[in-house]
Amino acid sequence: MAVVKAGAYGHGLEEIAKALASEAVEFLGVANIGEARRIREADVESRVYLLGATWEDEREEIVARNITPCISTVEEGIAFNNIAGRRGVKLPVHIAVDTGMGRGGFLPNGIEANVALLEDLQNLNIEGIASHLSSADEDEGFTRLQIASFEETVRRLGGSDRFRWRHLSNSSGILGYPQGCCNLARPGLMLYGVSPLPGHQEKLDNVMTLKSRVTLVRSVPAGHCISYGRSFVTTKPTKIATIGIGYGDGYPRQVSGKAANAFIRGKRHPIVGRVTMDQLVVALPDDTDVKSGDEVELFGSNIPVAEVAALANTIVWDVFTGITPRVQRIHLRTSPK
């Protein structure tokens, strides 16, 4: 299951969904019906799975579009069963199990009775069972407990043969842990070329490169202040380049003053002063050949996005999904290494 929620982690929902639909992907995973609808309207016919719970008013459309929900309560199951019955269809659903994420799903304790009630609903096809890891990138002990709890729950409900699809792992679960009884996994971040666990990054190819251009190259004297709040003041005559990107594009303002870099003409250059909404400034060496119009990488294969996220005191997921619509997405298909 390729997770393409949040605009495919900022990469462009329709384009990424189309690219993945041509690969051997069983499901596209989305957060809500709005994303599912966009995939359908882009004429992507892959199966679409809703990763979270649904709101009552969304369910008619979910059944009409044959989107696959996960079920966290018997009431949800009954509501879907009624709609599917009225429409004369059998809706495939997955049982959500809360093994320690705490966002949704049935608690493992006593789940048999609930699943028995769902199994009585004639218009549901319970084809899958799922849970979600809360800490696979930071807590091995707890992750192993969650995996064991999921396996034990599946066993109590009839074993692996009972469910066509059994899934638990996000990217860090896939990279760091055995898959146990699972036969489906839900990669998000790693699909976009970033490992949430150290030691696995070299297996992945960079996907997103955030680029801009140099708008101006200027020389300013010593003692000249740069950007809002005058947080950076030159100590000597300095060449500077102004770059046409800022936090209004999703480049994090929080890196201001943290020695973040921009990559221009094969070299890193320090960003100086505060990142503004539309522009930022880098300091250049005296003998620079950087000129207006030059391409600038803010992150990509030369500056890891994880470095930018760390300087901004956040996570890569947040940086990716923060890239705003103002940034034009250009999609190129390359062959994997």
Ligand SMILES: *Cc1c(COP(=O)(O)O)cnc(C)c1O
């Ligand atoms: C977002 C999400 C994923 C993907 O997580 P990554 O850490 O980005 O791989 C998988 N499963 C569920 C339920 C999610 O919400």
